[in-house]
Amino acid sequence: MKLSYDFYRRKDVVGISRDLLGKVLCTRIGDDPLTAGIITETEAYCGRDDLACHANGGLRTDRTEIMYGPGGHAYIYLCYGIHHLFNVVTNREGLADAILVRAVQPVEGTETMLLRRGREKTDPALTAGPGRLTQALGITTKLYGVDLRGDTIWIEDRGDSPDANGIAATERVGVDYAGEHALRKWRFHIKKNPWVT
DNA sequence: CATTTGATGTTCT
DNA sequence: GAACATCAAATGC
Numbered sequence: 001m002k003l004s005y006d007f008y009r010r011k012d013v014v015g016i017s018r019d020l021l022g023k024v025l026c027t028r029i030g031d032d033p034l035t036a037g038i039i040t041e042t043e044a045y046c047g048r049d050d051l052a053c054h055a056n057g058g059l060r061t062d063r064t065e066i067m068y069g070p071g072g073h074a075y076i077y078l079c080y081g082i083h084h085l086f087n088v089v090t091n092r093e094g095l096a097d098a099i100l101v102r103a104v105q106p107v108e109g110t111e112t113m114l115l116r117r118g119r120e121k122t123d124p125a126l127t128a129g130p131g132r133l134t135q136a137l138g139i140t141t142k143l144y145g146v147d148l149r150g151d152t153i154w155i156e157d158r159g160d161s162p163d164a165n166g167i168a169a170t171e172r173v174g175v176d177y178a179g180e181h182a183l184r185k186w187r188f189h190i191k192k193n194p195w196v197t
Numbered sequence: 198c199a200t201t202t203g204a205t206g207t208t209c210t
Numbered sequence: 211g212a213a214c215a216t217c218a219a220a221t222g223c
Contacts (some may be wrong), residue, residue, distance in 0.1 A: 041216070052215070054208095063207070081205030082215050100215060131216050141206095174215050 038106030047096025
């Protein structure tokens with residue numbers, strides 16, 4: 001079943017990041033077949049007191065605007081001019097918290113993912129990595145702000161989430177400019193799962 | 198294996 | 211003009 005607005009609108013973005021592991025990210029883009037993958041790696045970003053977050057200090061631009069809306073929407077932006085990165089907006093309206101999905105494990109529509117990625121073999125390079133999974137699932141900035149309770153992008157709970165002992169917490173990556181905030185262990189992945197970065 | 202480099206849009210200085 | 215929540219291909223061991 002699809003995750004509820006209540007799930008997305010909880011206050012603890014770090015806790016939601018942990019809970020997203022094992023959930024299934026699904027997309028149906030245009031006339032393409034459904035594609036879906038188990039979320040194996042996430043990173044939390046908090047809009048307040050977190051130098052690594054795009055919306056730190058109440059920064060409000062066309063790009064960050066959706067993060068200030070209520071949880072349960074997609075924050076998608078272009079990174080390094082090339083990669084579309086997918087985030088889940090959380091918390092209530094006015095608080096800009098979001099979770100970056102960094103890797104998934106394919107479960108449905110693998111053939112479609114291979115086509116979109118221009119690859120022949122199904123291995124972790126297909127969907128492990130924030131820029132890779134968006135390409136595999138057909139996510140682009142055209143889908144900026146879509147409602148995750150709609151039928152284009154959504155997340156399902158299929159009842160196979162890892163228990164607390166199966167989750168590893170590590171430092172976030174690629175955010176050295178955030179100083180000591182970069183050292184927060186707000187990156188989570190499923191232990192012993194090869195579909196991570 | 199490790200390291201380097203090119204691709205390249207949005208935002209901020 | 212510089213920096214940036216990255217990736218893939220090329221180069222050097």
